[in-house]
Amino acid sequence: MARKNPSREASPEVSRRKFLAGAAVAGAATTIAAPPAAEAATPPVAAAKVPAVLRPTAQQIAAETELPRVDSPLGGRAGSDFMVDVIRSLGIEYCYANPASSYRGIHESLINYGNNTMPEFITCMHEESSIAMAHGYFKVAGKPAMVLCHGVVGLMHGTMSIYNAWCDRVPVIVVGGTDLDAANRPPGVPTIHSGQDINALVRDFTKWDDTPVSLAHFAQSFVRAYKFAMTPPYEPVMIALDAELQETSIQERERNRLVIPKYVASAPPQADVSALRETAKLLVNAANPVIVADRVARTPEGMKHLVELAELVQAPVVNLRGRMNFPNGHHLSQPPGQLYAQADVILGLEVGDFWNVVNSFTDNADNEGIGLQRRRAKPDAKLITINSVELNQKSNYQDFQRFQPVDISMVGDAEASLPSLIEAVKLAISSDRKAAYEKRGEGFKKAKAAADERAMAAAAVGWDAAPITTARLAAELWGAVKDQDWALVAASNGSSGWPERFFKIDRHYQWIGGSGGAGQGYGVPAAVGAAHAHKAFGRLAVAVVGDGDSMYAPGALWTAARHQIPLLTVIHNNRGYHQEVMHVQRLSNRRNRVANNGKDFGPVGTRIENPNIDYSMLAKSMGVQAFGPITDPKELGPTLKKAVQVAKAGEPVLVDPIMQPR
Amino acid sequence: MSAFGVRMGLAAMAAGLVLGLIGSGTIGSGSALAADAARGKILFTEKYGCYECHGTQGQGSPVTGPKLAPNPLPYDALSAFVRTSNGPMPPFREAILPTPDLQDIYAYLQSIPPAPDYKTIPLLNNK
Numbered sequence: 001m002a003r004k005n006p007s008r009e010a011s012p013e014v015s016r017r018k019f020l021a022g023a024a025v026a027g028a029a030t031t032i033a034a035p036p037a038a039e040a041a042t043p044p045v046a047a048a049k050v051p052a053v054l055r056p057t058a059q060q061i062a063a064e065t066e067l068p069r070v071d072s073p074l075g076g077r078a079g080s081d082f083m084v085d086v087i088r089s090l091g092i093e094y095c096y097a098n099p100a101s102s103y104r105g106i107h108e109s110l111i112n113y114g115n116n117t118m119p120e121f122i123t124c125m126h127e128e129s130s131i132a133m134a135h136g137y138f139k140v141a142g143k144p145a146m147v148l149c150h151g152v153v154g155l156m157h158g159t160m161s162i163y164n165a166w167c168d169r170v171p172v173i174v175v176g177g178t179d180l181d182a183a184n185r186p187p188g189v190p191t192i193h194s195g196q197d198i199n200a201l202v203r204d205f206t207k208w209d210d211t212p213v214s215l216a217h218f219a220q221s222f223v224r225a226y227k228f229a230m231t232p233p234y235e236p237v238m239i240a241l242d243a244e245l246q247e248t249s250i251q252e253r254e255r256n257r258l259v260i261p262k263y264v265a266s267a268p269p270q271a272d273v274s275a276l277r278e279t280a281k282l283l284v285n286a287a288n289p290v291i292v293a294d295r296v297a298r299t300p301e302g303m304k305h306l307v308e309l310a311e312l313v314q315a316p317v318v319n320l321r322g323r324m325n326f327p328n329g330h331h332l333s334q335p336p337g338q339l340y341a342q343a344d345v346i347l348g349l350e351v352g353d354f355w356n357v358v359n360s361f362t363d364n365a366d367n368e369g370i371g372l373q374r375r376r377a378k379p380d381a382k383l384i385t386i387n388s389v390e391l392n393q394k395s396n397y398q399d400f401q402r403f404q405p406v407d408i409s410m411v412g413d414a415e416a417s418l419p420s421l422i423e424a425v426k427l428a429i430s431s432d433r434k435a436a437y438e439k440r441g442e443g444f445k446k447a448k449a450a451a452d453e454r455a456m457a458a459a460a461v462g463w464d465a466a467p468i469t470t471a472r473l474a475a476e477l478w479g480a481v482k483d484q485d486w487a488l489v490a491a492s493n494g495s496s497g498w499p500e501r502f503f504k505i506d507r508h509y510q511w512i513g514g515s516g517g518a519g520q521g522y523g524v525p526a527a528v529g530a531a532h533a534h535k536a537f538g539r540l541a542v543a544v545v546g547d548g549d550s551m552y553a554p555g556a557l558w559t560a561a562r563h564q565i566p567l568l569t570v571i572h573n574n575r576g577y578h579q580e581v582m583h584v585q586r587l588s589n590r591r592n593r594v595a596n597n598g599k600d601f602g603p604v605g606t607r608i609e610n611p612n613i614d615y616s617m618l619a620k621s622m623g624v625q626a627f628g629p630i631t632d633p634k635e636l637g638p639t640l641k642k643a644v645q646v647a648k649a650g651e652p653v654l655v656d657p658i659m660q661p662r
Numbered sequence: 663m664s665a666f667g668v669r670m671g672l673a674a675m676a677a678g679l680v681l682g683l684i685g686s687g688t689i690g691s692g693s694a695l696a697a698d699a700a701r702g703k704i705l706f707t708e709k710y711g712c713y714e715c716h717g718t719q720g721q722g723s724p725v726t727g728p729k730l731a732p733n734p735l736p737y738d739a740l741s742a743f744v745r746t747s748n749g750p751m752p753p754f755r756e757a758i759l760p761t762p763d764l765q766d767i768y769a770y771l772q773s774i775p776p777a778p779d780y781k782t783i784p785l786l787n788n789k
Binding site: 068362363364365366372410455458459460461462463465468469470471475476478482493496497498501576578581582585586588589590592593594595597601602603638660661662 | 707722732738786
């Protein structure tokens with residue numbers, strides 16, 4: 001609850017909030033522009049502004065339309081101006097937001113006092129999109145963006161994206177408006193959109209939250225939130241922002257006490273040195289070591305260190321692609337194949353689901369329908385993990401995955417721990433092992449070349465098929481962008497991993513991983529946010545996104561057009577929710593029933609057809625240049641080249657090919 | 663890659679391994695069948711949803727299901743796997759997929775022409 005200023009309590013007319021509320025109750029007309037509240041119950045003009053099923057009350061109309069008598073009753077600076085100063089002190093570039101009355105105070109300060117720079121207000125069409133954009137932005141920029149969202153309902157819209165960011169270990173600073181003063185806030189909708197503790201909505205999947213009750217408190221909270229979010233494991237944070245705190249002027253007695261705390265980044269936690277030494281001994285002496293990388297290398301240095309570690313002992317790296325991690329053209333970049341089964345040492349680095357590395361799960365009818373679960377690794381394989389996530393876990397949501405016992409468990413940021421591990425490995429290596437390492441490396445070079453050749457031969461199958469194959473899409477896309485400074489900001493699972501086979505991903509910014517929580521609606525907005533960060537570097541951002549995922553948040557395309565964010569979006573338009581097709585098929589077969597396809601090409605409820613969606617028309621309606629639908633595979637390459645030119649000119653562009661399911 | 667992606671990838675590899683073993687001749691060679699390839703294509707795509715994981719041309723996917731064509735496995739081997747699969751692909755028993763339908767599907771797979779040599783496709787030699 002915001003602390004009250006005694007002088008304000010004694011002078012009701014100085015509170016803008018109270019003024020509005022009072023005006024609504026009294027029906028007092030204070031300006032020429034605003035109608036008396038009593039008359040405002042049914043005025044045709046005012047009613048037309050309110051797109052509601054139910055007729056708005058006089059109080060609601062008054063709260064939304066009347067102007068305050070005095071803009072800044074006490075004179076001086078608004079509290080939210082100071083908030084902008086705090087935000088600016090942290091170098092936050094963008095505020096992704098859908099506008100809302102509960103944060104109008106800081107909204108006004110951002111665009112007028114702050115002149116809409118640092119941060120710039122980026123208009124979004126849904127809070128789920130705002131947060132996904134900030135998610136994608138961070139993974140390219142390496143620094144967080146902030147999101148403003150409406151109290152209660154806006155935050156409810158945003159929860160899925162916050163969960164994605166949580167599971168993907170990405171910092172987003174979410175600020176939600178709310179009006180804490182139950183006795184004085186505007187009645188009706190603003191009260192419905194206020195909560196006693198809106199942070200409770202997301203507390204299970206944010207690292208920290210607070211509800212500041214003074215401006216000094218806000219300064220500390222915001223800097224603390226930034227610091228916590230940016231200390232590995234990175235995670236989203238939440239601040240509830242009282243409307244009155246935003247809108248009240250800075251009090252005289254408070255003015256001289258307001259300071260912005262200095263932000264100093266915390267050194268990331270590192271793994272224990274003695275455990276690293278033990279790990280190094282196991283790695284250098286292993287016959288078949290395997291490194292499994294998930295959300296590890298997010299910087300050029302991190303990638304360089306992971307390459308150095310792998311090369312020192314010529315250990316294969318299985319890249320789970322939660323981050324860039326490792327160049328895919330390197331001979332030590334290997335698919336899991338039989339590696340896990342043959343390994344005597346498996347080192348997992350920031351692996352989100354280590355159980356699923358060590359074990360396999362087959363979703364069949366075994367074990368009375370539970371499915372077949374088997375250990376994949378050898379029983380005596382040494383299992384080692386470095387993971388920062390153990391430093392920050394909560395109980396409710398199960399993103400910590402199944403429990404996997406290991407031999408050495410290190411809590412720390414894997415990327416920050418790599419230099420120490422490398423030094424320990426160098427010290428542990430004896431010269432008599434080097435020949436074995438070289439032989440191992442040669443074997444992986446041959447395996448890599450053979451796998452590449454097999455992949456190209458496989459890509460040729462169905463080359464001229466319509467619908468277009470995922471392999472052909474990836475090949476054509478690579479052909480169109482390979483001479484540019486490109487970055488793949490999304491590649492849906494539906495692409496069957498083909499983009500990763502064609503694109504030579506060797507720079508840290510060329511791959512940013514997936515959504516984390518596998519919640520739909522991430523692809524397009526996260527790609528827009530990532531492209532926004534790439535824009536400053538003049539890079540060509542490319543996204544391959546699923547059609548079903550895209551329809552959760554198509555409005556993100558409008559944001560890209562409005563803010564001139566160059567991005568080449570390719571819809572993997574297979575006209576279905578393929579992932580769900582197989583679940584229904586599996587259960588139908590298990591129950592000895594033919595899956596009911598209705599009039600579609602897949603089980604009822606899993607297809608997006610009849611009618612088919614025209615993504616090109618959809619994009620064009622929002623000011624995005626678009627091509628398609630493309631059915632002839634021969635037209636795809638030339639179209640993609642045209643689209644690249646649009647993106648290079650600084651605009652978003654969309655291509656809609658009709659695709660094979662996978 | 664998501665947990666689901668990893669799971670499906672590993673499962674697909676397991677399925678591929680089983681198919682490989684069957685195709686090596688442990689079950690028997692194929693036979694020419696008097697079946698309807700055109701009908702088989704419709705069954706493959708519209709009724710049984712085989713294309714969802716294996717593609718309309720039977721080209722397969724590294725994630726969801728192995729290549730079925732061109733040059734499908736011998737019918738006996740394919741049929742045995744379809745009936746008894748215990749991997750990520752559920753078994754399609756006689757009650758779900760009658761033998762005449764499976765034979766037509768096989769005829770369709772047999773009718774798919776050979777793939778071009780990847781070395782003749784510039785984009786597949788585009789390092």
